[in-house]
Amino acid sequence: MKVSRRLLTTSVIALALILIVSTPPPAVAESVLRVVMHSDLKIVDPIWTTAYIARNHGYMVYDTLFAMDAKGDIKPQMVDKYEVSKDELTYTLTLRDGLAWHDGKPVTTDDCVASIKRWAAKDSMGQKMMGFVKDFQVVNPKTFKLLLKEPTGLVLGALGKPSSNVPFMMPKRVAETDPNTQIADFTGSGPFIFKKDEWKTGDKAVYVKNPQYKPRSEPPSGLAGGKVVKVDRVEWKAIPDHQTAINALLAGEVDMLESPPHDLYPVLKQDSNVRLFNGNPLGNQYTFRFNVLSKPFDNAKVRQAVLYAFNQEDFLKGVIGDPTYYKPCKSFYPCGSPLFTTKGLEGLLESSFEKSKALLKEAGYDGTPIVLMHSTDLAVLNNLAPVAKNLLEKGGFKVDMHSMDWQTLVARRAKKDPPAAGGWHAFLTSWVAADILNPVMMGFMNASCDKAMFGWPCDKEIESLRDQFARETNPAKLKSIAEAVQVRETQYPTHIPLGQWYGAFALRKNVTGVLEAPVTVFWNVEKK
Amino acid sequence: MLGYIGRRLLATIPVMAVVALVVFLMLRLTTGDPAAIIAGDNATSQDVAAIRAKLGLDRPIAQQFVIWTARVLRGDFGESFFFKKPVATLIAERIEPTLALATCTIVLAVAMAVPLGVVAAWKRGTWLDRAVMGFSVLGFSIPVFVIGYLLIYLFAIELAWLPVQGYQRFREGFGGFIERLILPSFTLAVIYVALIARITRASVLEVLGADHVRTARAKGLGDAAVLTRHVLRNAAVPIITVIGIGVALLIGGVVVTESVYAIPGLGRLTVDAVLARAYPTVQAVILLFSAVYVLINLLVDLTYTVLDPRIRY
Numbered sequence: 001m002k003v004s005r006r007l008l009t010t011s012v013i014a015l016a017l018i019l020i021v022s023t024p025p026p027a028v029a030e031s032v033l034r035v036v037m038h039s040d041l042k043i044v045d046p047i048w049t050t051a052y053i054a055r056n057h058g059y060m061v062y063d064t065l066f067a068m069d070a071k072g073d074i075k076p077q078m079v080d081k082y083e084v085s086k087d088e089l090t091y092t093l094t095l096r097d098g099l100a101w102h103d104g105k106p107v108t109t110d111d112c113v114a115s116i117k118r119w120a121a122k123d124s125m126g127q128k129m130m131g132f133v134k135d136f137q138v139v140n141p142k143t144f145k146l147l148l149k150e151p152t153g154l155v156l157g158a159l160g161k162p163s164s165n166v167p168f169m170m171p172k173r174v175a176e177t178d179p180n181t182q183i184a185d186f187t188g189s190g191p192f193i194f195k196k197d198e199w200k201t202g203d204k205a206v207y208v209k210n211p212q213y214k215p216r217s218e219p220p221s222g223l224a225g226g227k228v229v230k231v232d233r234v235e236w237k238a239i240p241d242h243q244t245a246i247n248a249l250l251a252g253e254v255d256m257l258e259s260p261p262h263d264l265y266p267v268l269k270q271d272s273n274v275r276l277f278n279g280n281p282l283g284n285q286y287t288f289r290f291n292v293l294s295k296p297f298d299n300a301k302v303r304q305a306v307l308y309a310f311n312q313e314d315f316l317k318g319v320i321g322d323p324t325y326y327k328p329c330k331s332f333y334p335c336g337s338p339l340f341t342t343k344g345l346e347g348l349l350e351s352s353f354e355k356s357k358a359l360l361k362e363a364g365y366d367g368t369p370i371v372l373m374h375s376t377d378l379a380v381l382n383n384l385a386p387v388a389k390n391l392l393e394k395g396g397f398k399v400d401m402h403s404m405d406w407q408t409l410v411a412r413r414a415k416k417d418p419p420a421a422g423g424w425h426a427f428l429t430s431w432v433a434a435d436i437l438n439p440v441m442m443g444f445m446n447a448s449c450d451k452a453m454f455g456w457p458c459d460k461e462i463e464s465l466r467d468q469f470a471r472e473t474n475p476a477k478l479k480s481i482a483e484a485v486q487v488r489e490t491q492y493p494t495h496i497p498l499g500q501w502y503g504a505f506a507l508r509k510n511v512t513g514v515l516e517a518p519v520t521v522f523w524n525v526e527k528k
Numbered sequence: 529m530l531g532y533i534g535r536r537l538l539a540t541i542p543v544m545a546v547v548a549l550v551v552f553l554m555l556r557l558t559t560g561d562p563a564a565i566i567a568g569d570n571a572t573s574q575d576v577a578a579i580r581a582k583l584g585l586d587r588p589i590a591q592q593f594v595i596w597t598a599r600v601l602r603g604d605f606g607e608s609f610f611f612k613k614p615v616a617t618l619i620a621e622r623i624e625p626t627l628a629l630a631t632c633t634i635v636l637a638v639a640m641a642v643p644l645g646v647v648a649a650w651k652r653g654t655w656l657d658r659a660v661m662g663f664s665v666l667g668f669s670i671p672v673f674v675i676g677y678l679l680i681y682l683f684a685i686e687l688a689w690l691p692v693q694g695y696q697r698f699r700e701g702f703g704g705f706i707e708r709l710i711l712p713s714f715t716l717a718v719i720y721v722a723l724i725a726r727i728t729r730a731s732v733l734e735v736l737g738a739d740h741v742r743t744a745r746a747k748g749l750g751d752a753a754v755l756t757r758h759v760l761r762n763a764a765v766p767i768i769t770v771i772g773i774g775v776a777l778l779i780g781g782v783v784v785t786e787s788v789y790a791i792p793g794l795g796r797l798t799v800d801a802v803l804a805r806a807y808p809t810v811q812a813v814i815l816l817f818s819a820v821y822v823l824i825n826l827l828v829d830l831t832y833t834v835l836d837p838r839i840r841y
Contacts, residue, residue, distance in 0.1 A: 040800070042610040043566065048579075050568030122575065164570050180578040182612050200621060201611050202800060203695070203792035239693060239790040240800075247680050247692045248790075404559070407803055410569070411561035414576055422559075435570065443570055453572055 030232035031527045033511070036245045037520070038259040040238035041205040044194070045182045047122050050164035052432065052519075059223070059521050060207045060234070061102075061188035062168035065093065065112065066160030070222035070516055072338055072437070074160035077216070077224060078107070078169060078189075088151035088473060094143045098214040101171050102193045109144035114175035116159070116167060121179040123165040125441055128470055129158040153473035154440065161441070162223055162518045163434040191215070191227040191523050192234065205236040207522075220515055220524045227523035230513065234522050242379075249274060249506055255527060257506040258520050261379045262320055268506045276504040279516055282334050282433035283327075286315055286498035288388060289444060290426055292457045294419050297370075297426070301363035303493040307348045309356040309395025310388070312499035318387040319380060320501045329500045332442070332486050334433035339479060344487035349496070356395030369400035371419035373412060373427035377405045384428035384498075413454045433500070434518030438478075439466045439485040444495040457494040529833070533826070540822045547818040551811050552596065556589050560805040562609050583609055596811065606808035615812045618797065625695045626793035628705070629785065630778045632713035637720035638771060644721070645728025645767075646755060649736060660725055667722025672781060676715040676788035683711060693790040712789045716781050720774045727770040731763035738762070764835045772828030776821050 039053040046058030067077040076082060080096040099107035113136045120126030132152040137145040146155060159167050174185045186194045192207035199205050215226035237254055239245040242261050248254045250271055260268060268274050288306070296302040316326035329335035330345040370392060374385035389399045402424075404412070409427060417423035436442040445466065449458035462485060469481045505514060513524045563580035564571070580586050584595070599606055605615040648660035684692040690711050696704035735741060736759060744758045783795035794813060801809035832839045 042800075042804070044612070049566055050570035050575075052568075054568070124572065164568060180575075180582050184612060200792060201613075201618070202622070202796050237694075237790070238792070240796070241787050241790065243677060244680070244693050244788055244790055247685055248694075251684055251688065251692045253692055253694070405803065407565050407805060408559045410564045411559055411805075414561065414564050414573055429569070443572075451572070451574070453570075 031230075032233045032235060033231045033256065033522065033525060033527050034235045034237055034254040035256040035258060035522075036239045036248070036254055037236045040202060040240070041199070041236060042201060043182065044186060044199075046168055047119050047165055047179060048182045052164060055164045055166055056520055057194070057205070058166055058168045059519055060190060060192040061186060061194045062170060062190045063099070063188070063227075064160065064166060064168060064223075066156055067224040068160050068162040068222050068434070068518070069224040072222075074156045075218075075221075075224040077160075078112075089148045091146040091148070091155055092139075092143065093146070096214070096216070099189055100212050101189050102187050102210060102212075103171075104212070105171070106141065107169065107189050108141040108172075109138045110141070111172045111175065112169050113138060113144060114172040115169045118170070118175045118177070118179050119165060119167040123158075123161070123167070124443060124446065125154070125158045125161055126165070126167065128440055129154045132470070150471065151473055152471055153478060154470050157438070157441075163432055189213075191229045202238050204238060207234045207236075208232065215523075222515070222517045223519060223521065227521075229523050230526045231522070246506070249508065252508065255508045255511050256514075259503050260506045262322065262325060262503075263379070265322070265325075265504070273509050275507055275509055277507055277514060278325075278502050278504045279514055279520060280433075280502070280518055281516055282336055282518055283500045283502040285329070285334060285431045285433060285436060285500050286312075286319070286384060286428065287431055287444060288426060288428050288496040288498055289413075289455050290457070290493060290495060291413075291419075291424055291455050292494070293416055294423060294425055296363070296365050296368050299363050299365075300492045301359055302365055304490070305356040305359040305363070305365075305395060305397075306392065307490065307493060307496060308350075308352045308359060309391050309397070310349055310496060310498065311351040311391070312349055312497075314351070314391060315384055315387050315498045316501060318383040325503070326499060326501045329497065332436070332445070332489055332497050333438070333482065334436060335500055337433065337437050339438055339482040341479075341483050341486060343483045344490040348490060351391060351394070353395045360396045365396070367398050369398040370425045371423070372399050372401045373409045373424050374401050374403040375406045375409050375427070375429075376403050380430060380501075380503075381406070381428065388426075388428060416456070428498070430501070432518060439469050439482055445485065445489070447492070447494055452494075455494065457492070459488070459492045459494075462488050462492060462494070529830075533830070536826050536829075540819065543822060544815060544818055548597070548600070548811070548815060549593075551814045552593055552807075553589075555805070555807050555810055556592070558805070561585075562805040562807065565804050566609060596808070600815075605812040608809050609806050610804060615808045618809060619794065619812060619816060622792060622794045622797045624697060624793075625791045626782055626786070626795060628695075628698070628709060629712055629716065629782055629791060629793060630775070632709050633716040633720065633778060633781075634771070634775060636713050637717040637724055637774065640717070641721040641724035642728050642760075642767065645725040646732050646760065648725065648729040649732035650751075650755065652733060657729075660729070664722040664726050667718045670718070672715060672719065672784045673788050675718050676712075676785065679711050679715055680788075695789075695791045695793070708789075708791075712785050712791060715788070716778070716785045719781070720778075723774060724767065724770055728763070728767050731766045732759055735759045735763045761835065765832055768828060768831050768835065772824055772831075775824050779817050779820070 037053060041053055041057055043049045043054050044057055046054040063078050065079050066074050069075050078095055078099055080094050083092045120130045132148045134147045134149045137147060171187050174183050177183050186196055191210055191213045193210050195206040195208060209229045209232050215228045218225040220226055245257055246260060246264055249257055268276060290297045290303050292298055312328040320326040327335060330342045330349055331340050333339040372385055372389055375381045385401055389401050392399050412424055413427060415423050419425050439445050443453045446452045447457040447459040447462040449456060465481055465485045472478050472481060510528045513526045515521060515524050563585055564576045566579050567576045608615055608618055644660045648657045651657050680692055683690045691708055694708055696708050698705045741758055744754050782793060783799055786793045786795040798813050
């Protein structure tokens with residue numbers, strides 16, 4: 001009995017010692033913002049991939065020469081001042097004072113030129129811009145010139161492009177990495193420093209405040225203005241299960257969810273410690289994409305029939321449900337953006353099934369089933385294909401819907417094989433509005449045949465208009481060219497816009513200062 | 529005995545080779561393209577092709593297999609397509625949470641199930657027996673994720689006793705480590721408690737009717753001594769077998785539990801890698817799981833000799 005008691009006492013003391021030794025001392029209080037992003041951070045090179053999570057990572061770590069403000073205007077960011085020569089062939093850019101990389105070395109124009117070159121090798125708008133660039137001329141470590149072959153209105157828009165791929169500035173040694181190889185050095189000059197040693201895939205990515213960062217003096221606006229960091233540390237927690245993420249928010253284990261699913265908003269609204277906030281007023285656009293290589297969609301008339309068969313409301317109701325979070329928008333350009341127009345779309349997208357059937361008859365549609373790819377694992381896309389199938393069938397099409405996970409769809413859409421041999425006719429997806437603000441930026445409007453995105457539309461007229469858009473510098477003329485592209489899109493549809501939808505961040509009430517911007521950013525955010 | 533162990537270990541080589549070949553082929557024959565996933569939604573076909581070439585995925589499958597096999601034989605599982613890290617490092621980072629979860633679950637399951645099974649057999653036909661068997665049926669019937677959400681709702685949201693999610697490494701503090709393991713372990717243990725308790729009950733019932741138990745009772749031994757010394761030891765072989773199977777089945781169970789509780793373990797790594805078509809990672813993880821499976825079976829077989837001296841290899 002004595003032995004047992006002694007053993008018990010010794011065990012309790014040993015356990016207590018283990019607990020004391022293994023529990024770290026309380027750290028100095030620092031404000032830590034814990035966020036569940038829309039995806040786990042897997043790739044940390046925002047130029048190598050167009051994945052949105054890598055783009056968001058880019059905004060934490062890197063800075064940009066220009067940035068888009070809340071009104072959609074492009075404003076200098078790393079650039080202090082810029083001048084455009086009278087002949088519009090020379091852009092002279094001067095960097096702000098005090099810009100430094102996370103390792104303390106100054107940001108130089110050599111770094112910027114190398115970064116622009118790497119970005120432009122991957123980004124379609126960058127490639128378009130480089131088509132106009134004759135040369136870069138480094139004047140001194142703070143000033144460089146872009147020398148153009150001919151005038152273009154693309155330069156500022158491209159360098160201030162808000163979404164993937166964003167022209168982030170990297171040190172020259174990093175920017176000289178082959179664009180098709182992922183970078184291994186994560187030194188940036190942005191408002192946060194990436195803690196590579198604390199990055200655990202499937203667990204968390206950690207960013208700490210960059211103490212050297214010198215924000216602009218202007219107030220923050222969209223992605224532009226002063227990037228003032230008000231928390232010491234931001235942790236992106238990887239919680240793949242939506243319900244668990246919401247439970248973690250309700251329990252106060254995390255402070256913010258970037259994209260909770262719409263069907264769980266009622267649960268969040270019931271909690272008095274949580275609020276929903278739409279941080280991206282431009283939202284997103286649902287899109288139906290054609291593969292023009294395969295019959296019957298090689299015939300523009302058949303594709304026009306789809307424009308008659310569809311209506312946007314059915315798609316938006318079917319997926320989002322709550323009208324607070326969607327808006328029918330009969331425009332290829334987002335509602336609320338400068339180029340928004342309904343021109344050419346009058347009478348279309350109204351589910352005029354008789355007109356659709358008449359067009360199919362005129363086009364000689366032989367009843368070939370449309371192989372429609374249906375993504376089943378992403379809540380914001382899942383119901384789109386069944387709605388499309390229903391409307392297409394009512395409009396006179398035969399439809400063969402193939403269900404698959406998104407990643408399988410991503411691989412299959414790259415195939416040019418006939419639909420019966422593993423190819424496809426159509427699929428539905430969603431674009432962040434910031435990616436489709438104009439005809440050059442909008443990937444699905446690229447109609448350059450083999451060089452176009454999957455679906456491979458091939459139309460000289462669209463390409464000629466996009467080229468005119470790239471060359472034009474007058475805002476009024478830009479608008480009329482954008483309208484002309486849209487009108488042409490109704491004659492030669494490359495894709496169909498299916499309306500706009502909005503998501504909301506779910507925030508603990510002690511989190512304030514989240515900015516309205518096309519990308520989720522964490523400067524200006526406070527945790528009280 | 530050592531000869532037997534050596535032979536069994538040698539026999540794992542062809543097993544692993546077949547697993548390697550099947551996994552390699554299945555992954556390549558499954559639709560999906562890691563290059564397209566890496567490139568992202570806005571990438572062009574040219575971008576995807578360039579990345580595919582960079583990763584060596586444009587080579588013939590046979591050539592890819594030869595390259596991979598040669599590397600594996602040298603102990604190199606390659607580099608993750610996505611994470612810019614060697615696959616071995618990635619796996620090493622994820623082993624601790626899975627190992628901790630599996631160990632806690634098995635300890636918890638055995639500690640609960642064996643006494644329950646013994647009591648159910650000892651009190652056969654009573655309300656206690658029926659209650660244990662009723663719980664057992666429930667344990668089999670309710671999906672792991674439902675149990676997980678119910679426990680989270682009760683103990684993390686309503687009572688706020690335990691955290692909802694996450695994992696804390698042992699070296700970061702024992703309190704946080706164990707606190708975060710309680711709910712996932714209970715969640716995962718339910719099905720194993722059901723399984724082990726049923727087998728224990730059946731096995732104990734069989735031994736309870738044996739001659740040596742009657743003799744032990746006739747000698748005047750108490751219930752506790754009869755159960756522990758004469759019944760349980762003789763009923764142990766099937767129980768150990770089912771615990772062994774349970775450990776192997778845990779590999780599947782941790783996938784769901786790690787997702788529900790956001791634990792960055794091997795289960796989550798496998799799911800993420802499969803969804804992303806991260807070939808080197810999936811291949812390495814499946815090889816590891818196969819090796820664990822084979823070794824557990826060997827361990828179970830060796831345990832028989834300890835429990836029953838009549839068994840010899």
